[in-house]
Amino acid sequence: MPLPTHILPTTVVGSYPQPEWLVDRAMLSKSVPRTRMHAMWRLPAEHLEQAQDDATIVAIRDMERAGIDIVTDGEIRRESYSNRFATALEGIDADNPAMITARTGNTQTPVPRVVGPVKRRQPVELRDMEFLRRNTDRAAKITLPGPFTMSQQAKNEFYKDDEELAMVFAQAVNAEALDLQKAGADVIQLDEPWVRNNPELARRYAVKAINRALKGITVPTVVHLCFGYAAVVPGSNKPAGYSFLAELDDTIADQISIEAAQPKLDLGVLKDLSSKKIMLGVLDLGDPNIESVETVMDRIRNGLKYVAADRLIPAPDCGMKYMPRATAFGKLKAMCEAAANLRAEIG
Numbered sequence: 137m138p139l140p141t142h143i144l145p146t147t148v149v150g151s152y153p154q155p156e157w158l159v160d161r162a163m164l165s166k167s168v169p170r171t172r173m174h175a176m177w178r179l180p181a182e183h184l185e186q187a188q189d190d191a192t193i194v195a196i197r198d199m200e201r202a203g204i205d206i207v208t209d210g211e212i213r214r215e216s217y218s219n220r221f222a223t224a225l226e227g228i229d230a231d232n233p234a235m236i237t238a239r240t241g242n243t244q245t246p247v248p249r250v251v252g253p254v255k256r257r258q259p260v261e262l263r264d265m266e267f268l269r270r271n272t273d274r275a276a277k278i279t280l281p282g283p284f285t286m287s288q289q290a291k292n293e294f295y296k297d298d299e300e301l302a303m304v305f306a307q308a309v310n311a312e313a314l315d316l317q318k319a320g321a322d323v324i325q326l327d328e329p330w331v332r333n334n335p336e337l338a339r340r341y342a343v344k345a346i347n348r349a350l351k352g353i354t355v356p357t358v359v360h361l362c363f364g365y366a367a368v369v370p371g372s373n374k375p376a377g378y379s380f381l382a383e384l385d386d387t388i389a390d391q392i393s394i395e396a397a398q399p400k401l402d403l404g405v406l407k408d409l410s411s412k413k414i415m416l417g418v419l420d421l422g423d424p425n426i427e428s429v430e431t432v433m434d435r436i437r438n439g440l441k442y443v444a445a446d447r448l449i450p451a452p453d454c455g456m457k458y459m460p461r462a463t464a465f466g467k468l469k470a471m472c473e474a475a476a477n478l479r480a481e482i483g
Contacts, residue, residue: 139275139322139356143445143482144436144475145205146468147415149360149393150217150279150325151455152195152210153464158187164215165458168365170247170289171230172223173215188213189267196272198465203472206275206323206449209268217327217455218281218289219248224260225308227252227294234291249291250301256308259315269320278321282328282359283309283345284338289330299341306348313353325358325393326350332361335380342380346387358415359384360393362454365421374399382408391415395453397435398422406442414443417453418474419467426466432474445482450475 139145154161159176169176179187195210214220223230233246265278281289283306287298295301313324326349331338350357361381363374376399384392385408393415396403406414418435419427432450439448450471456464 137273137275137320137322140205142205142479143448144479145275145449146203146472146475147206147277147323147449147451148199148204148208148468149362149415149417149452149455150208150211150277150327151214151457152198152208152212153457153459153461154210154212155191155194155461158191158212167245168216169219170216170222170245171233172219176215192264192267193271196268198461199468200272200274202465202468203476204274204468206277207268207272208277208279209264211279211455211457213264217279218286221260221281221309221312222286222289222305223248224256225254225305226257227254228290234293236291247290250294252294254294254301254304254308256311260312262312262315262319265316265319265321275322276320277323277325277358278316279325279327279360280309280312280316280349282326282331283349284342285328285330287345288334288337298337299345302341302345303348306345309349310351310353313349317353317355321355323356323358324350324353325360326389327360329360329362329364331380331384332363332378338380339383343383343386346384346389350388356390356413357388358391358393359387359389360415362395362417363399365454365458376400377402377405381405385409385411391449393417393451396439397453403438403442406439413447413449414439415449415451416443418450419452419471421453421456421459421467424463426463427470429470429473429477432471433478436474436478440478445478 199207230248287302391413395417397420
């Protein structure tokens with residue numbers, strides 16, 4: 137479907153709340169799983185795919201009703217933004233995990249082990265994209281975990297170093313992205329939150345890995361980075377700036393997606409990304425209240441001080457999966473009304 141041509145098109149970062157009848161949200165709330173968390177699903181395997189399909193339609197319709205211009209499938213079939221793709225690759229042992237220090241720095245997290253050559257033998261998200269394409273007439277985006285982030289979320293027991301691992305993951309992501317493009321994706325997004333968690337390593341090879349992952353993709357592409365889900369990383373623990381951001385201007389991605397509302401980011405940093413469109417986080421997912429339309433308009437206006445209206449895409453700060461659904465819907469509706477008001481104002 138064609139991408140919207142109006143200024144300030146709205147989108148989501150990726151995930152939308154999964155219903156309580158589908159997942160054990162209390163179990164989900166405790167972590168962002170890297171290995172599989174089969175116990176999270178409330179339905180037996182023989183009914184799970186149909187239930188996920190039904191919940192995906194609910195998520196798509198919520199986004200459409202809220203007024204979102206570029207929708208996703210809500211990542212309803214995923215336990216986390218990254219683990220479904222990462223654990224589906226050959227060479228990955230997710231059943232006998234290693235333990236690494238979590239991104240927040242104070243807990244140990246089970247992660248897959250890389251025990252052999254990493255290969256993508258078959259598509260992982262292709263059916264998800266085909267289902268999304270059949271069930272919306274809006275522009276459709278699908279997300280993939282970025283290769284740098286995947287290399288940081290696994291224990292490398294096979295490749296000579298993390299850079300070699302990241303480049304192999306990039307090849308797998310690229311093969312998947314090419315299939316998703318053929319299936320009708322209007323936008324493809326890589327989630328790369330770990331570039332700011334380990335900026336020294338990121339400076340060495342993150343841009344190279346991202347560019348390899350996006351090779352040959354002709355639809356608009358996005359790189360998303362954030363400080364972590366509000367439900368897992370409270371605002372008080374979030375820095376006021378990114379340690380790895382200007383470097384992303386060197387990627388071949390068309391858009392950079394950043395969390396800005398909750399950490400109250402100084403948007404002067406956007407000047408470092410002059411070649412990109414900016415997906416600007418204007419919904420604070422750490423705030424349990426639904427923002428007023430005026431509050432969101434002010435956040436978008438703040439972005440417009442640094443980025444032209446035809447380069448700005450309002451979005452939530454991050455994925456919305458950990459929020460109550462009514463809150464997520466209300467926040468999206470406020471954002472879409474704010475964008476519509478500003479469109480009329482700008483003319």
